[in-house]
Amino acid sequence: MEALVIHAPHDLRLDHIADAPAPGPGHVRVAVSHGGICGSDLHYFQHGGFGTVRLREPMALGHEVSAIVTDIGAEVDGLLPGDRVAVNPSQPCGTCRYCLAGQANQCLDMRFNGSAMRFPHEQGLFRAALTLPAARVVRLSPDADLALAAMAEPLAVCLHAVRGAGALTGARVLVSGCGPIGCLTVAAARHAGAAQIIATDISASALKMAAQMGADQLIDLSQDPQGLQPLTDNKGQIDVAFECSGAPQAFAGVAQVVRAGGQLITVGLGPDVALPLTQIVTRELRIQGSFRFDAEFATAARLIDQGRINPRPLLTRVLPASQATEAFELAADKTRAMKVQIAFDAL
Amino acid sequence: MEALVIHAPHDLRLDHIADAPAPGPGHVRVAVSHGGICGSDLHYFQHGGFGTVRLREPMALGHEVSAIVTDIGAEVDGLLPGDRVAVNPSQPCGTCRYCLAGQANQCLDMRFNGSAMRFPHEQGLFRAALTLPAARVVRLSPDADLALAAMAEPLAVCLHAVRGAGALTGARVLVSGCGPIGCLTVAAARHAGAAQIIATDISASALKMAAQMGADQLIDLSQDPQGLQPLTDNKGQIDVAFECSGAPQAFAGVAQVVRAGGQLITVGLGPDVALPLTQIVTRELRIQGSFRFDAEFATAARLIDQGRINPRPLLTRVLPASQATEAFELAADKTRAMKVQIAFDAL
């Protein structure tokens, strides 16, 4: 069968690999349907990695996929051939101290599809078919939209971040950075009952997308660099801010608008940031990182399936696997693309 | 009567000021006994202020004092002349949104003795006598040690920080920076049931003091710059770290030893710190500022009075008000001094 494999920067190939094996007990085999291109996929494509994480062997990319069940192993309940599913790329060990503490996303021996963090690399999900434990798929409704279902993974990241903020009822929320993660955070905060959501970015088109996902107010910092100023009144007007851009200059601005004792959830990865220690101490800010997800994956898949969160506006385009390089190039162009997906059903 | 007034950097005088008035309803008059010199007092003495906070008129210094009640106004219950008390320098407005939310230490209209943040400045407590609301003094036992009682204020700062960490039973704690605040944080964490307390500093004498206040393990980073390395295993070994030094380089080191999902409470004020955002996000650190105190002041005064926390080892020396400048110079010399106090009872 075929898989979409990165060999070196800009060297992305549809390679022929061994077929997915017949599923053993507790396992299923699925035909991959749609796969979304994420920021880390782009880093491998453009630069061969990021930070100290570097490609050391060819690796199939991808960790945002939907699929259709084709074969079912023994001892699997509740799944039938033809079922539409979202595939969870996260494989915690289940035995380390973090797994046993309810923090499986911090597993000391995590295997996460399409990541070069380990060696041999954990191969990604951009393959024609996958054989995997039944517990790693979430069954959807018979007519589930498989493009939307492939957005369960990034939505799960955002649900995890929003959940970290606690109850949002009545809260005034700011989301900084309106790429796919920022926009899905807007949707997740709206879904969790935020009273008001303010979105900031330096791109008008990204902000427009945030509005479609539920933001009440938009601030374009490229046009209005002082746009956050009114939110600094009385030690800050924002109860919970989500920093999704990873841009150091954004971080400092966001820290100024969070009220004393309020929360700043950091989701976006980026270079060193200058933490304003005086601000943090005197206003008793609570800064909290949020990384990946755990049980939120199933929640995300169901929310999309039920239509309670609709990520449709974020889907820029779906290209066939045969045009994967074009898809990656489109995804890399932030002026034209939000979320680009690849269709694998023709493989 | 006399007060210890700063006029300009290094220009500290015992000025003659108007007597403390007879106490009206709900008020008491007290004779100040001991006053501790704090870091902010030193900043006014050495530099005329810090950051944007600058002396614009002469100001009595001091906000760490004990006293003896001399006169009692109408409608005051539970206090008698001769009572020994600790004096709370914090005067929140009681009506702003923070006061009504249980965050009085974040009061939008806070008056804090001995601070040039407002203009006219809020005069300090280094005066022969004070007239103030009875609710601002905490009554101590008849034989309370008034030098120790004057350490209720810095201890309150530390209790507030420790309380922000939640339950410490079973927790592995690190305290970074062993000046008076770091050492009292060690004592407060011990008192709150921390299982193990590791103290770090670059001064052997400061670390020795931390040991006396209850630290189990000491790391002298000047001798052993890699001393934190073993604590970085498995995504970090520390459940809760208290950063009390305000030194940017210390902050980065501390961030590396906090376990995934663990807490880093920042107490020390300092310049901006450059921190890898990646650390905060991927290990889901929770960084939380802690500033001043609220109800913890009365708790601190009682813990010292009952002998449950004994700050005696921190007291370097008590000098009479007539030698105030010497006292400030001694306090400024970190190699010789931890906490220096001034005795006001001879005024």
Place this chain on the structure above:
Amino acid sequence: MEALVIHAPHDLRLDHIADAPAPGPGHVRVAVSHGGICGSDLHYFQHGGFGTVRLREPMALGHEVSAIVTDIGAEVDGLLPGDRVAVNPSQPCGTCRYCLAGQANQCLDMRFNGSAMRFPHEQGLFRAALTLPAARVVRLSPDADLALAAMAEPLAVCLHAVRGAGALTGARVLVSGCGPIGCLTVAAARHAGAAQIIATDISASALKMAAQMGADQLIDLSQDPQGLQPLTDNKGQIDVAFECSGAPQAFAGVAQVVRAGGQLITVGLGPDVALPLTQIVTRELRIQGSFRFDAEFATAARLIDQGRINPRPLLTRVLPASQATEAFELAADKTRAMKVQIAFDAL
């Protein structure tokens, strides 16, 4: 002007009372539009009170009203004559220890309109006009539906209960008792992102209403007394239960379906309940009372005004003040009525 005053059980009269005074500084005068009949109003009407709370003088009823601003005192910003508003019946003192701790709903000197708990009684809001502090009204949009706006108060009760549960993203929720409070709790839990909501009652019509307000699954315990049984598997399947019926037998059933460590929020008032101590201890249940509201009132008014929560299905009927007794009798008939309101605009 006229007011709807209870003199004794079943003796409800439109009394002529002194006009609402012209508003002083910081105050407004409003013409009452709609007033909802609440359970406590019914208790006064039917029994002259409840428990130890008894009518000792005639008292205007009502604490769920909307109104239109007619006159504006000095020093009032942001309100104009003609503005539609929801009126907050809660008047905490602002100075007691609960008010200063962010628990104003627990005020030691609370004045709550239409309550005989104090003497003289705190008169209710079923009056032609009211003069009150501007801070007690929430301004709505120009075309706000004033019948729906009068449901801000009961919705605030439910938002407070839901907020007490913390983040609901991904949570499986049960609501026990589908009167107005139960149904609005369903809506509030849905709004806060609950993954699944199961509603229970012994009335098919009440359950139907719960479904309209957002419940996913209904259990009619009159038809299916063992309907909760499947939810007791594995120490309980429910993350958060809201007990809104106040029926002791309901409480015990609900306690059995909450998972180990899960929450049981009690909202409904009722007689003594037999707490199953062994259940609470061995499954480490967290039972938490929820009473009235604080900042949630403004949130509730805005959610209704924005259409984010739509209480319309609960509104059984609106009767003119001249038919108030009929309105109370209808409200008392649970087989026919959910929420009955009285229109005051013709007074």
Place this chain on the structure above:
Amino acid sequence: MEALVIHAPHDLRLDHIADAPAPGPGHVRVAVSHGGICGSDLHYFQHGGFGTVRLREPMALGHEVSAIVTDIGAEVDGLLPGDRVAVNPSQPCGTCRYCLAGQANQCLDMRFNGSAMRFPHEQGLFRAALTLPAARVVRLSPDADLALAAMAEPLAVCLHAVRGAGALTGARVLVSGCGPIGCLTVAAARHAGAAQIIATDISASALKMAAQMGADQLIDLSQDPQGLQPLTDNKGQIDVAFECSGAPQAFAGVAQVVRAGGQLITVGLGPDVALPLTQIVTRELRIQGSFRFDAEFATAARLIDQGRINPRPLLTRVLPASQATEAFELAADKTRAMKVQIAFDAL
């Protein structure tokens, strides 16, 4: 070897059983030293069980034991023959949803030594020797007192309860019921920094013991049935109450003294308690069960070993295994006994 086996009520025998096997990889063999008699042991001895939990086959009793390591299997680090240890009786499965959520004490497949809850019963620890996973023993200092070490288990129960209350700094605490669990809860609350601890009981000798363990104030409800009355002022004066008696009448009294929004942690098992729902709702009480322990076992063993908590006053007497029946009879007499232990080292 020999074991202390209950065959039927009052039929307790030193039976000859198969020797503890040589330890395999990851396991150790230990010689049991001291074993404390707990309430559940007494229930089996006196009544053959409790509630629905009934003896259905002979069962070795005991789950509070200390021991000395005799043999060490392969792949065991950090233990040597001769090491003194506390033995953890809790064996969660490590794979159920509770184990993976950090709630291993709620394991769906828990094996707990000396419990007839499962069939075949999980045999107890009152045996001459045990072979068990090395992870189930906590290594103590070379001169550890093995009688005190055998109290790690009940102390762990209390640490778990106290931890559930969150930060206690500044808190006013009440402990209801001063048997071994109540007294150790007093010690644990003191250790966690409670500001004031009030103990209640109906036995003067139990209260005297609570004072030795750290209680500041004692209320003997048999002498002063209205002794809690002053604590009901202003909606309750107690921040956190621990109900350790399991007596229904005690529960109701305790509920009245917890402040609005305060916590009532229930540790004691007992029959259903009738409680006015109105109290829970209107004062927004938080009632929370606490059951057994998890990581607190190791913490408890270390706190005793370090002398930070000293349970010595609770130890009534140690009897040799040959006098086990006398030991159980003494333990059953609450007027004479607090904690009775059996020495197994002569077996």
